[in-house]
Amino acid sequence: NAGVTQTPKFRILKIGQSMTLQCTQDMNHNYMYWYRQDPGMGLKLIYYSVGAGITDKGEVPNGYNVSRSTTEDFPLRLELAAPSQTSVYFCASSNGDRDHTDTQYFGPGTRLTVL
Amino acid sequence: GESVGLHLPTLSVQEGDNSIINCAYSNSASDYFIWYKQESGKGPQFIIDIRSNMDKRQGQRVTVLLNKTVKHLSLQIAATQPGDSAVYFCAEMTSGTYKYIFGTGTRLKVLA
Numbered sequence: 266n267a268g269v270t271q272t273p274k275f276r277i278l279k280i281g282q283s284m285t286l287q288c289t290q291d292m293n294h295n296y297m298y299w300y301r302q303d304p305g306m307g308l309k310l311i312y313y314s315v316g317a318g319i320t321d322k323g324e325v326p327n328g329y330n331v332s333r334s335t336t337e338d339f340p341l342r343l344e345l346a347a348p349s350q351t352s353v354y355f356c357a358s359s360n361g362d363r364d365h366t367d368t369q370y371f372g373p374g375t376r377l378t379v380l
Numbered sequence: 381g382e383s384v385g386l387h388l389p390t391l392s393v394q395e396g397d398n399s400i401i402n403c404a405y406s407n408s409a410s411d412y413f414i415w416y417k418q419e420s421g422k423g424p425q426f427i428i429d430i431r432s433n434m435d436k437r438q439g440q441r442v443t444v445l446l447n448k449t450v451k452h453l454s455l456q457i458a459a460t461q462p463g464d465s466a467v468y469f470c471a472e473m474t475s476g477t478y479k480y481i482f483g484t485g486t487r488l489k490v491l492a
Contacts, residue, residue, distance in 0.1 A: 269423075300482075305484075306484055306485070307482035307483050307484045307485050308424070308469070308471075308482040309482070310479055310480065310481075313478055313479065315478055321478075323479060324479075324481075357423070361478070366429050367412070367429075367473075368426045368429075369414075370426075371423030371424050371425070372423055373422060373423055374421075374422075
C-alpha cells in the first residue's frame with residue numbers, strides 16, 4: 266500500500282491564481298481530512314469527509330473547497346490564492362473507528378507559497 | 381472556542397533520560413486523545429492514543445497519562461534516543477464529531 270499520497274510536493278502561486286491539491290489513499294478509509302500547518306504551529310482542520318459524497322467544514326474553511334466523488338480521492342481547491350494561504354497542507358485518512366484506535370495516516374504534505 | 385495547547389515549546393533532554401511532554405485541553409467534552417510525532421519535512425505520525433475512560437496507557441517506550449480533573453495529558457518517553465528528536469503534538473476529539481483539534485506542538489531535542 267502506498268498509503269496517503271499528495272501532489273504536488275511544492276508549488277508557488279501568484280495572488281489570485283487557483284489550483285487543486287490532490288490527495289489519494291489506497292486503504293479504503295471512509296474518513297479523509299485536509300489540514301494546514303503554518304510555520305511553528307499545529308495543524309488546523311480545513312475540511313473533512315466521512316465518505317464519498319459527504320464533506321463538511323473544519324476550523325478554517327474560508328478560501329477553500331473540496332469534493333469527494335470517490336472513496337480514494339479528496340482534492341482541495343483554492344480558487345483565489347492569497348498570501349495568507351501560504352502554508353504546508355496535509356491530507357489524512359482514517360478508518361473512523363470510534364470504539365478503538367482511530368489512527369490518522371498523513372500524506373507527506375504540499376508546501377504552498379503565494380506571492 | 382475549544383483549544384488544545386502545550387506548556388513547553390522546546391524540551392531538551394540527554395540521550396538515555398526520560399522525556400515528559402505535557403498538553404492541556406480546555407474542552408471537557410473531549411473524550412479521545414492522540415499523540416503524534418512529526419519529523420522535519422514529514423507528516424505527523426501516530427504514536428499512542430487514550431480514551432477518557434482510561435487514566436494511563438502504555439506502548440513501546442511511551443506512556444500517555446490523562447488527568448481529566450485538570451484537563452491535562454502527558455506523553456512520557458523512556459530512555460530517549462536521538463531518533464526521538466521531533467515535534468510532538470497532542471490532539472483531541474469529541475465523540476459524535478469528526479474533528480480533531482491539534483495543539484501547537486513541543487519540539488523535543490535529544491542531546492548526545
